[in-house]
Amino acid sequence: MQKDSFYTVNPAVNICFFAAVMLITTFVLHPVIVGVSLAAACAYTLMLKGRKAFVYMLAFVVPVVLAVSVINPLFNHEGVTVLFYLWNGNAMTYEAVIYGCVSACMFAALIMWFFCLNCVMTSDKYVYLFGRIIPTLSLVFSMVLRFVPGIISRIREVSQARRSISPDFGKNPIKGIRHGLSTVSVTVTWALEKAVNVSDSMKSRGYGLGRRTSFSVFSFDKRDCALSAIMLVCFAACVAALASKTISFRFYPSIKQTFAGWAAYGGCAAFAVLCALPVLLNIKENIAWRILKSRI
Amino acid sequence: MSEKTNKEDKKKAYRLALSVIVALILVPAVIALGVAVWDDRKFYIVSLIIIIMSMVPFALRFESRKLRARELVVLAAMIAIGVAARAAFYMTPQFKPAVAVAIITGIAFGCESGFIAGAMIAFVSNFIFGQGSWTPWQMEAMGILGFLGGILFHKRDGSLPKLLPLCVFGGLGTLIIYGLIVDTSTVITTQSVITWEKLTAAYVSGFGPNIVHAAATVIFLLILAKPLLGKLNRVRVKYGLLE
Structure with missing residues (x-):
């Protein structure tokens, strides 16, 4: 991953950002809102992963979008503007086509946001977030995260050891499968015994005697405060605009859209700022870095 | 000992009450809210909320079991x-x-x-x-x-x-x-x-x-x-x- 400033803010800010953006994207089926969200998601993905990964991403997303936008008019015949009739006599309507396109773009934006979420929300951040609310489950979660690479590297070790003591390794496929099975069997036994060892160690260090404290490298600084404040204001403005019914889009039976007045523009602008927050943060930090460098 | 079992019983009753509240009140309330308030995406939000709520009792029970x-x-x-x-x-x-x-x-x-x-x-x-x-x-x-x-x-x-x-x-x-x-x-x-x-x-x-x-x-x-x-x-x- 390239250097990303949003990655370094407090995990609570991270998760609130993604929750707010995905919530609005998923539940407001309005072309403008969906478009803003999709554009911001694309920009952030580009910033996170670079152009090459973005093109790969598109190769995955575009077929999905096409499929979803075709499926709706094929199965849904509501709407008054008939474009043409299908082979089975069902109507293909303009409204259903538009609906399919908008919901496909919504889905694409959601996929992109989840892609960004996977980059930004690493597992340590989940442990930090849930450690206080559900301590036991978080403990299990962090132990699983630790065990998985351990098991995989142990499988490699065992299989290497077995390979070096058996001369006919890799010649007979049936023997190969048996080798694989006993490697897995050995590793599973090892993992379970290791678990008991770990628990003994935990017990001797006083697990279960009192409240567990946990170490984390995250702090809530001024920047996090500022970001949370901006997010809160933008989210509230956006929700207020949506609640005032100035942004709405009706698909069936005929398309009727409302997007007028300062409330609609304000709400949409607030949503744009909210979505673009990571990108803006990166740009701001880049400028600050350039200025600092030019002073040297 | 009896005090302890009493406490345990209270906890059990509390958890049962919680499950009943979730199953009988919260879930229908969410469905009703979905039908009344959200037009477009009601299936998505209602099902998502119900799924998350159905996991909550398990998580709470797991936390309180003192394994x-x-x-x-x-x-x-x-x-x-x-x-x-x-x-x-x-x-x-x-x-x-x-x-x-x-x-x-x-x-x-x-x-x-x-x-x-x-x-x-x-x-x-x-x-x-x-x-x-x-x-x-x-x-x-x-x-x-x-x-x-x-x-x-x-x-x-x-x-x-x-x-x-x-x-x-x-x-x-x-x-x-x-x-x-x-x-x-x-x-x-x-x-x-x-x-x-x-x-x-x-x-x-x-x-x-x-x-x-x-x-x-x-x-x-x-x-x-x-x-x-x-x-x-x-x-x-x-x-x-x-x-």
Whole structure:
């Protein structure tokens, strides 16, 4: 991953950002809102992963979008503007086509946001977030995260050891499968015994005697405060605009859209700022870095 | 002693009340709210809220059970085995042993831990396969399978279940429960107007992958159930676990 400033803010800010953006994207089926969200998601993905990964991403997303936008008019015949009739006599309507396109773009934006979420929300951040609310489950979660690479590297070790003591390794496929099975069997036994060892160690260090404290490298600084404040204001403005019914889009039976007045523009602008927050943060930090460098 | 049992009883009653509140009041309230307030995406938000709420009682129960360190860590090891097993078969789509491991964990540890194991395997392995809107549904589906595995086959004395019913349950459970939940989630996530035609189309197109998934579960239950449960039994006898 390239250097990303949003990655370094407090995990609570991270998760609130993604929750707010995905919530609005998923539940407001309005072309403008969906478009803003999709554009911001694309920009952030580009910033996170670079152009090459973005093109790969598109190769995955575009077929999905096409499929979803075709499926709706094929199965849904509501709407008054008939474009043409299908082979089975069902109507293909303009409204259903538009609906399919908008919901496909919504889905694409959601996929992109989840892609960004996977980059930004690493597992340590989940442990930090849930450690206080559900301590036991978080403990299990962090132990699983630790065990998985351990098991995989142990499988490699065992299989290497077995390979070096058996001369006919890799010649007979049936023997190969048996080798694989006993490697897995050995590793599973090892993992379970290791678990008991770990628990003994935990017990001797006083697990279960009192409240567990946990170490984390995250702090809530001024920047996090500022970001949370901006997010809160933008989210509230956006929700207020949506609640005032100035942004709405009706698909069936005929398309009727409302997007007028300062409330609609304000709400949409607030949503744009909210979505673009990571990108803006990166740009701001880049400028600050350039200025600092030019002073040297 | 009596004070302690009194406290325990109170806790139990409290948890029962919580479950009743969730099942009888919160879920219908969410459905009613969805019908009344959200026009476009009501299926999505209602189902998502219900799924998350259905996991809450399990999480609370798990937190309040004060498991001993041993059970906790061995459970974590089983979940890790499930995640590693799913990751090992990353090249074969749908042909994954994760459900089998969740069911086996349910058999060994009981239904509640089975749910936690299934949900956790889905959640953690999606750090490898990618989190997405499908994560809650996968967690719920695998959790239910682990839970049912525990209910149907968990024995207090740790004796092994019969293989035939286990495989029938694993195959049908994966095909019907997991398949239905995940395919329905596809329709609910991508479409806003849900019709029977769309659902049928999703189930029909999902049938092939679901059959592969179910076959994988049956095969892995056949291969893994006896040795894995045997190993867990061995650890139990050797270290005096889970009693």
